[in-house]
Amino acid sequence: MERRDFIKALGASLVVFQTPLLAMSLEANQPTSAQPAKLVWVVLRGAMDSLGTIVPAFDANLLKQRPKLASNIKEQLLPLDNGYGFHPALANLHQWYKDKQLLPIVAVSSGYKERSHFDGQDYLESGLANIDHDSGWLARAISQKDVNAIALARSTPISLRNIPQANTWYPSRLKDADSDVYQALSSMYADDKLLLDRLNQGLALQGLTQQESNKSTGKFVDLSKACAKLMIDPKSNVDCAMLELGGWDTHSNQNNRLARQLEELDNGLHALKQELGAQWQNTVVIVATEFGRTVKENGTLGTDHGTASAMFIAGGKVKGGQIAGQWPGLADEQLFEKRDLMPTSNTFSWIAKALNEHWKLTPQQLARVFPSVPIASASVIHT
Amino acid sequence: MSVQATIAINRFGLGAKPSELIVANKAPKQWLINQLQRKPAIHFNSDVAHSNEIMQTLAELREQKKSNKNNLKSDNPSDTPQTKTPKVSYHRQTYLQLSIDTLEHAINSEHSLNWRLLDFFSNHFSVSSAGPVMTALVPTLEREAIAPNLLGRFDDLLISVIQHPAMLIYLNNEKSFGPNSKVAKKNGRGLNENLAREILELHTLGVESGYSQKDVIELAKGITGWSVANPLKDKEQGFKYRRSGHEPGVRTLLNKTYSQKESEQGKSMLRDLAVHPATAKHISYKLAHHFISDNPPASLVNKMTACWLATNGNLKEVMTTMINADEAWHAEKLKFKTPREFVISSLRALDLKANNRQLYSSLVTLGQQPFKAGSPAGYSDREDDWNGANALISRVNWASTIAARAKKVQIEAIIKNSFSESISQLSYQTISRAESRKQALTLFLMSPEFLRR
Numbered sequence: 001m002e003r004r005d006f007i008k009a010l011g012a013s014l015v016v017f018q019t020p021l022l023a024m025s026l027e028a029n030q031p032t033s034a035q036p037a038k039l040v041w042v043v044l045r046g047a048m049d050s051l052g053t054i055v056p057a058f059d060a061n062l063l064k065q066r067p068k069l070a071s072n073i074k075e076q077l078l079p080l081d082n083g084y085g086f087h088p089a090l091a092n093l094h095q096w097y098k099d100k101q102l103l104p105i106v107a108v109s110s111g112y113k114e115r116s117h118f119d120g121q122d123y124l125e126s127g128l129a130n131i132d133h134d135s136g137w138l139a140r141a142i143s144q145k146d147v148n149a150i151a152l153a154r155s156t157p158i159s160l161r162n163i164p165q166a167n168t169w170y171p172s173r174l175k176d177a178d179s180d181v182y183q184a185l186s187s188m189y190a191d192d193k194l195l196l197d198r199l200n201q202g203l204a205l206q207g208l209t210q211q212e213s214n215k216s217t218g219k220f221v222d223l224s225k226a227c228a229k230l231m232i233d234p235k236s237n238v239d240c241a242m243l244e245l246g247g248w249d250t251h252s253n254q255n256n257r258l259a260r261q262l263e264e265l266d267n268g269l270h271a272l273k274q275e276l277g278a279q280w281q282n283t284v285v286i287v288a289t290e291f292g293r294t295v296k297e298n299g300t301l302g303t304d305h306g307t308a309s310a311m312f313i314a315g316g317k318v319k320g321g322q323i324a325g326q327w328p329g330l331a332d333e334q335l336f337e338k339r340d341l342m343p344t345s346n347t348f349s350w351i352a353k354a355l356n357e358h359w360k361l362t363p364q365q366l367a368r369v370f371p372s373v374p375i376a377s378a379s380v381i382h383t
Numbered sequence: 384m385s386v387q388a389t390i391a392i393n394r395f396g397l398g399a400k401p402s403e404l405i406v407a408n409k410a411p412k413q414w415l416i417n418q419l420q421r422k423p424a425i426h427f428n429s430d431v432a433h434s435n436e437i438m439q440t441l442a443e444l445r446e447q448k449k450s451n452k453n454n455l456k457s458d459n460p461s462d463t464p465q466t467k468t469p470k471v472s473y474h475r476q477t478y479l480q481l482s483i484d485t486l487e488h489a490i491n492s493e494h495s496l497n498w499r500l501l502d503f504f505s506n507h508f509s510v511s512s513a514g515p516v517m518t519a520l521v522p523t524l525e526r527e528a529i530a531p532n533l534l535g536r537f538d539d540l541l542i543s544v545i546q547h548p549a550m551l552i553y554l555n556n557e558k559s560f561g562p563n564s565k566v567a568k569k570n571g572r573g574l575n576e577n578l579a580r581e582i583l584e585l586h587t588l589g590v591e592s593g594y595s596q597k598d599v600i601e602l603a604k605g606i607t608g609w610s611v612a613n614p615l616k617d618k619e620q621g622f623k624y625r626r627s628g629h630e631p632g633v634r635t636l637l638n639k640t641y642s643q644k645e646s647e648q649g650k651s652m653l654r655d656l657a658v659h660p661a662t663a664k665h666i667s668y669k670l671a672h673h674f675i676s677d678n679p680p681a682s683l684v685n686k687m688t689a690c691w692l693a694t695n696g697n698l699k700e701v702m703t704t705m706i707n708a709d710e711a712w713h714a715e716k717l718k719f720k721t722p723r724e725f726v727i728s729s730l731r732a733l734d735l736k737a738n739n740r741q742l743y744s745s746l747v748t749l750g751q752q753p754f755k756a757g758s759p760a761g762y763s764d765r766e767d768d769w770n771g772a773n774a775l776i777s778r779v780n781w782a783s784t785i786a787a788r789a790k791k792v793q794i795e796a797i798i799k800n801s802f803s804e805s806i807s808q809l810s811y812q813t814i815s816r817a818e819s820r821k822q823a824l825t826l827f828l829m830s831p832e833f834l835r836r
Contacts, residue, residue, distance in 0.1 A: 116514075117514075118513040118514060133757060133758035133760070134758055134760060154750055154752070155752075155755070155756075155757070158758075161758075167771060167773075168750075168771075168773070169773055170773075172748060172776075172777050173744065173748055174748060174777065174780035174781055174783075174784055175784065177780050177782075177783035177825060178783070178822070181779065181822055181825050184822065184826055185779065185826065185829055187809075187813055188813040188814075188826060188829075188830060188831075189831065190809060191807070191809060192831045194770065195775070195831055195834070198770060198771065198772045198775045199772075199776075199779075201772035202772035202773060202775050202776035202779075203776070205773060205776070206776055299452070300452065
């Protein structure tokens with residue numbers, strides 16, 4: 001097989017798929033339920049500070065390492081188990097946690113060892129021991145499961161590259177043309193079946209996402225809503241989606257910036273759940289970031305590039321309401337290279353477990369998705 | 384007007400500027416071949432920054448930022464206002480200025496075949512922006528390394544590209560050192576195979592052409608020490624060969640031994656790769672695929688490959704062979720324009736000026752932001768990757784937006800100049816029955832004839 005195909009950009013966005021779901025391979029151990037298992041992959045670009053998000057308030061070293069950053073929000077934390085607390089901006093996620101539908105996992109790392117955002121993100125999306133810009137783990141999982149996927153992005157992110165099942169959608173900044181233009185186009189395309197089909201599909205999609213399109217801002221909350229609409233519309237036949245949220249690189253002034261970021265994430269995920277409606281029960285949302293941030297605060301009230309961070313798995317059937325992952329401690333001698341949170345488990349091994357339990361991928365299939373990482377042993381989804 | 388003239392202008396060029404069809408019509412093939420005789424093949428404004436100057440400025444800005452940060456640390460940070468940064472950063476400004484400059488040249492050019500070819504090789508040797516250094520450097524590769532060698536021999540083009548700072552940094556060769564080199568022994572730095580792998584897989588032989596992992600490593604070792612000068616430490620600028628990082632010894636690539644010393648070793652390897660039969664076939668196919676059809680006829684690719692091998696990869700001769708081949712002149716339009724081609728040809732057809740911001744956002748909105756493919760394989764050159772439903776609607780909306788700005792144009796003249804008689808009755812009637820000039824121009828740009836070439 002060729003290692004790479006070319007990049008699908010916005011142009012590939014044939015969203016209203018025409019081919020019905022192909023039968024899954026027998027190996028896949030298909031569940032009898034007719035409800036499709038939906039998956040949403042959310043990448044937080046810029047390295048989310050996990051210590052400011054799922055705050056280990058029980059760890060006495062937190063205040064020593066971050067005297068200014070940690071003292072500011074300590075009183076307002078939303079309580080979780082084992083002495084952890086959510087950042088106050090995560091009100092919706094806190095409710096999910098209480099409803100046992102959100103599983104926060106602490107001290108995870110993809111295994112990427114350097115501190116470059118771009119390589120770190122490519123690594124997180126590629127899911128291989130060596131970055132391949134043209135093969136993503138989600139695409140390899142989709143190849144096993146054979147569902148259609150959409151990236152809410154202008155061009156196909158690495159996660160979804162190199163498969164025919166993936167497409168993109170993004171709101172346009174452009175004003176819609178007058179409706180009689182579309183009418184004239186459909187008569188002009190009468191002899192050109194391909195263009196006529198694409199035009200009709202495009203117009204159907206435009207109707208479906210009208211509200212989000214009109215705002216044209218590409219805000220995370222709007223993309224999340226559009227994402228859910230595309231996933232529940234029976235015509236669109238999309239069972240997997242990818243969202244991105246940037247802006248996590250909080251080198252300075254972290255408390256203000258992180259609060260804004262977390263609020264945006266919290267609102268977006270809330271909107272996603274609302275729009276998914278009953279499908280929330282069949283949906284698993286996985287949220288991860290390329291790496292964590294330094295344990296110590298820096299001189300500009302921020303933090304720098306680190307190693308371990310946190311991730312979330314959420315959804316109607318997720319075994320939530322507990323904190324997963326082993327806590328490595330924050331004392332100087334417990335840190336990775338004396339500066340970063342030490343990873344205690346691998347991001348991909350948790351994702352592999354979720355794919356195993358939610359999409360019923362077998363260990364053999366998962367070996368093709370994550371060739372270099374074992375599947376986590378702890379169950380994450382009620383099956 | 385001949386059908387050949389409209390093919391010459393649309394399939395090989397970037398679409399007709401006003402009255403250009405008349406010029407091409409005299410002798411369409413010769414009109415193209417004459418473009419290939421131009422020296423230089425293309426000409427850039429020289430008043431924009433060179434990569435050496437850009438690297439210098441970036442290094443100085445980094446120093447400045449560092450000292451600002453230190454000053455900030457010594458004070459009480461909560462009382463000190465953040466250092467002011469300009470609204471648009473230097474690297475972003477440079478990226479926009481240079482990448483839009485290329486686009487403008489292409490829109491205004493009277494020898495657009497050469498600009499098409501520049502785009503082709505710029506995408507063949509794709510570099511992507513990420514972070515300040517790459518963002519500022521990406522648009523310099525095509526200007527400094529590709530343009531001067533565009534119609535010369537492929538080995539010169541290849542070496543020039545591989546030694547350019549944008550490529551060396553993008554594929555991590557600037558820090559690739561031989562395991563037995565002095566540098567490696569001193570600080571444990573090692574080999575990075577990234578650039579060598581892409582040279583074999585993408586730039587020359589092509590995937591599955593019979594090279595092995597061992598060849599990748601041998602080539603990687605052959606180009607160890609090919610690095611980039613640090614503007615604040617080194618005397619040189621741009622490409623710098625770091626002798627102490629070069630892997631000593633003889634290399635074997637594709638069963639041939641290379642006993643050359645120093646940077647000559649890597650150069651010899653690249654020169655041989657440039658004229659290897661697999662390279663000749665790989666790039667001939669890619670050129671035919673780009674200009675002629677997503678499924679180019681084997682006979683055409685064979686002619687071009689034979690020419691490549693006979694002329695040691697003379698790109699002007701290979702292009703001439705393609706233009707002279709009958710297989711290139713079928714009437715049917717088999718290529719769907721990429722967003723970049725669509726934007727350029729639309730502005731040429733309507734004779735519209737667009738400012739930098741408009742040009743840039745056009746490409747972003749239509750999905751082909753300059754130097755943002757995010758993969759060394761570059762943007763797709765296949766119809767399926769550009770003709771999606773959402774993409775088509777974006778094109779309609781974009782076309783309608785720019786059609787509103789074309790105030791004085793005569794739609795009849797534009798149709799004639801772009802297609803002569805080669806437009807279907809249906810398209811022609813739909814366009815001419817439009818209720819307004821704006822709508823007519825939108826329909827013209829979105830006609831099957833204009834979307835393809």
